[in-house]
Amino acid sequence: MTTIDINDLFRKGMELHSITNTAYPLTPTSLREYAVRDERSIQELLEEEYQNMNCLSLYFHVPFCKSKCRFCEYVVVSGKESDLKDEYVNASLKEIDLYSQIIDKNKRILGFDIGGGTPTELGLQRIEKITNKLFNSFNLNNELTWSIETTPYNAVNKSDDLKGIYDLGFHRISMGVQTVNTELLKKMEREGGTLLYQRAVDAIRNAGYKRLNIDLMYGFKEQSVDDFKSTVEYTVSLSPEYITLYEMRYKLTKIASDAFDVTQSKISTQYKIAYEILTQNGYNANYGKNTFSRIKDDHGTSDYLTNRVINATPYLGLGAGAQSFGLNYLAYNQGAATKSIAKYIDHVNSGKFPIQDIYNLPEQEVIAKAVSVMFYFGFIDLVAFRQRFGKELTGKFKDEIEYLKAKDLIMIENDLFYITEKGVANLNGVIPMFYSDRSKTELMNMDIEKLLR
Template identity: 25%
Template sequence: MLRPKIIQKYNVPVPRYTSYPTANNFGTYTNDEYLKAVEQSNSAQSNQLSFYFHIPFCRHLCHYCGCNSFAMGSPETVDEYVKALHKEIDIMLPLINKGRKISQIHYGGGSPTAISVKYIRELNEHLLSAFDTIDHPEIAIECHPGYLTREDWTMLAESGFTRFSIGIQDFNRQVLKTVNRRASLINEEEIFDILRGKGARINLDFIYGLPVQTIQSFADTINHAIQLRPDRMVTFSYAHVPWVNKRQMILEKAGLPDRDEKMGMFDRASSMLKEAGYRSVGMDHFVLPDDELNKALECHQLHRNFQGYCPRRITAQVYAFGISGISQLETAYAQNTKDIKQYIESMSRGKLCISKGYTLDRQQQITREVIESMMCNYRIDWRALAERLHITVDEAKSATAYNEVKLREMADDSLITFDNNMIEMTDTGTPFVRNVAASLDRMMDDSKLRFSKPI
């Protein structure tokens, strides 16, 4: 276990590295620049297709949320938005080589299940009728259980999804009331029966560090989850970023747990899940031994994109649809406008609506691979990475902010072990994998951007 002084030393704001460079580095970017990147993407080494739909609507806004979410619009607005999604698909389809295959479709939000399941099914059909899929693609959706009836779950289970991420957040009703979130409309056992009856995999998502939570109360929630035996559980550290979402200031008034209490929640939950047979993957995932993520981690083949962790077999470039959606291509990122009216109006004219983005130079493309390897697999094998990128080890290291003095300090603090060919997280150091990744990031030098803390 890390000493309190070490925890205090490293519990400083650093990027989450769900992408590299991080989204807060994005700047002005045009439709034409995105179209050029899409054309280049057809000849990239990774030629599988991943599609993301952003459904921004929520029937009820939670105080903790840092996502691009909006209160549920009128039925007319929702209908117009879904039509705009279909139009964006139609704009993009001629630009993507037809020989490429879909490996992944993901719905995020907001609450994707805030809209009619009929709309969701039609969007799936639009893409799946245009491209073939790889064997066993992952078609996933984030679900808010607070509004879904048995009939809704049944329709979703029959709409082609292979994975459901259910946003429980906490089973404690007092915690949910404090953060303004609705509890599940029907009991979770019934939901599991419906989804597993169709062969789907199930994730349960939780957040620790919320008001009213204690080490014991969160342990009670995790114990309940263990009894349900989902395929994966995710324990997200609450990211308090009121400068992004002012609604979070409400939680300051309710009182947030201190650092030690929050760390205690994670430690207790982690121990319970491991005792129950779950394996730790990445920063916050716990999966059953036969899960693809665990198998990928054992082979050091774990990957991550904006959709989350995935095995390399479904690794793909991401093409995003909807407001604030971020496309994640080999040479660039491109983000759609966050304005719903602007998005709908632009799509009605047959035009894309890119607002921000970033073009990566070769050095940054190499650094992205380095940081992704550390964040996903808790290690960097410089020789293997250099061979995959067709460069030398020295070229790989020089593209980053590799600094042996910094690495030695983290090794002395028991976060990592390292030598000339390998950097590897220790078991106790994994909560601070973001700090190790940041030490390799040239863009962190003199950065004025604001980030959340690891704990």
Template identity: 40%
Template sequence: MLIVHYVNAMTWTPTPTTWRAPAPADTMSYPPAEVFAAGLRNHHIANTAYPIAHQQTFKPYRVPRSEHLDVTRAGLSGFENMCLYVHVPFCETRCSFCEYTVVGKDERSHTQVYVDALLREIEHYDQIVDLGSRRMHGMDIGGGTPAFLSVAEIARIMASIHARCSFVAGADISIETTPKIAAADPAKLAGYRALGIQRISMGIQVIQPDLLKLLNRAENGVEHHFRAVEAIRAAGFSRLNLDLMYGFANQSLDSWRATLEHAIALDPEYITLYRMRYKLTRISHQADAVTLDQVRPMATLAKQVLAAAGYHANPGKTTYSRIPGDVGTSSYLARRVQTGIPYIGFGLGSQTFTHTTIAYNDGAAGKTLRPYLDSVAARRLPIQDLYDLPIRQMMGKMCAVSFYFGEIRRAPFLAKFGVPLEQVFAAEIEFLVGRGLMQLDDDALSLTPEGVHAKNGIIPLFAAPSIQGYLIGRDPTVADDLVRNRKIALRVAG
């Protein structure tokens, strides 16, 4: 087993930060009621994914490639505490609901070439920012399907990280698998656990064979699930999360209940619920068939069924835990959501987030390896798009992601931005608290049970004005962005 060196965790107190000036669209002000209504009207795109319409709302802040190195170095300076994300863009098949960076079948055999490039990227970042001087609060190995890689390939990644980085006490490393891989290769799981990976997440999504077939996921049916969990437990994992999805056009309330009950029977520590997000998927044309009146009862049912089985979450939180005091997510996601901690994303299409910048690696658009491999080979940062953002955009990003936990914590917001949450969003908080949709206490601004069902209207209230204006002007009955996105997804999948 690799030896992991830990350092003591300390309260995260970032140094004072200077942000760039906003574009005119981000100096506007809109009535909370108008923004709230626009979010509900556009509920398929008004969610925790941020930004919305980036080609329009982020365009003024795009950094030329010639300045990537200097802006990246500046963005990653001035703080010690951070997290890491490693992206593995390989899957056995591409699910129809997938919006993430996954390469096509012609590139699935290129895992060794990809890991070679990944290690060179990690080395490059170490030379720029001195990773050894930072305190890492967690690392996720995501995808795609990270378990597509061999134990030896994951070991190479882990060795590179541990040779350069120190993790604070309590920080974990999490990885993802599919039921089929977990059931078929118990030795692989044991190998991952021996490398020091403490947490594993497995995508169940749904269990109905007809729906699995429509989603191009029939190979990961229920016949694998119990053997997969047995293999995970035999490997020594005591922290297992199962992902479930709802909000599909062909999904009934009864079938959703069956999926929930099946997941409970597998006895994981955690269950995470994801509402289907149609943007950039091959089934985005089905979005119009899914209404809030359909998904709200599904969320209510899930809360009831999971609570009866001992799984609990605060209102609006997506991950349910049966372990008292355990939020259920990886420490990477917990720190990212609760404190807005910076992180570096390594690999194809990965996102890097600092106090002032957001970057997306090569391959995020075309979902092919070549741009990423070429950049790494040329010894340049493999960045496709880099944005140097004003404070309101960075606030919008932090707040949107915070709704994974159903709340925005006040102290981390103040520490990150130097201004109280209730001062920046006084009108919005008054609007929400007055309608019983959120509650404000000394710790956080939190969703109420009533607010959970209006989350798509609530999240945009904390977005930058350019995004609010976009939503107000978008009529979902005539908008063609989801159609255009589907064409892109189909072309990429082909």
């Protein structure tokens, strides 16, 4: 038990709002005391985990893009490595072989996403190679909604591939529009504009997709509330089935220092206005949820992400930099730190799991990670929590929950824990309530001055 005062924890979470978001742990080295280092122990941990798991989702990471946007937090390679697409795909097939040796082929698969980077940058044939391999190695079936990502530029310039990708079984597609502000796009070194967006949507529709998600971003230093409002209004006019709002996460990006010039109040107002426009136009979500859907009974996220957020279902991440979260383990593949694919390829070519860091976590850390991600939907399904952890969230965090209720930040109704409108505006103070004792202490000891430097 920590002796940290709840009020102080809440205030510190708010102060360091760019760190205390839905991404956990707080820093890349936070969990090092739980690291598993030797090959044999890693093998044993993975075997045990995949034996104990009833079901899992699959995620495949494609670290290629036409160029890297300055705000991007993902593993994307640049320079000469951009030409290593065949080498990368061949290496990834070997990684799939390594896991197929320890995962029962009949194990239930609950979701499958190819994400990135920009997966469509690989071209149809390579995507087909990966998909076939996964289909032959795991219990993948077409009843799941397979999901893939593209960019507007790619959708327009590789439009011939889109139908083939749909026919492979990817019936949900997600594309980033981010903003219609041309100045901001320029500063972020990203291709965009309303003409391109319209052409991209036309190409996606012509290829047969009936589940299109568009990503938008807010919380940029040079983005006013009105500016974001125009982007949301424009996106509604494109009529995608789903719209996802991403609050800019600055940690480890090229524009990390901008974080301290963005106020929490601007971020909350941007979300609030987007929420009003979207719900008035038939896009539904509870307050605080990032993905809005105009399809009834559909969360709008892929099966992989929905299961990951609501149920904390384990997922195996394949490809460079991919993250995997098991029952008790968290791992990052080679490339997560270096944003390069060289070590990933070397590892699999020598028959080793291409893992950069792997942690065997105590329950408190697993819960902290799972709950941080649950806030991505703005609610926690208490039944799902009970099923995953065999205990009550309300029992484990009794004091914290009383505190949050007393401040009108959350509500609990019918086995659902909701964040209120006030809670959404103070989300970064709420999330740390569910941290482990270790990470609560870590947060309290963080120094904003050092982070600014």
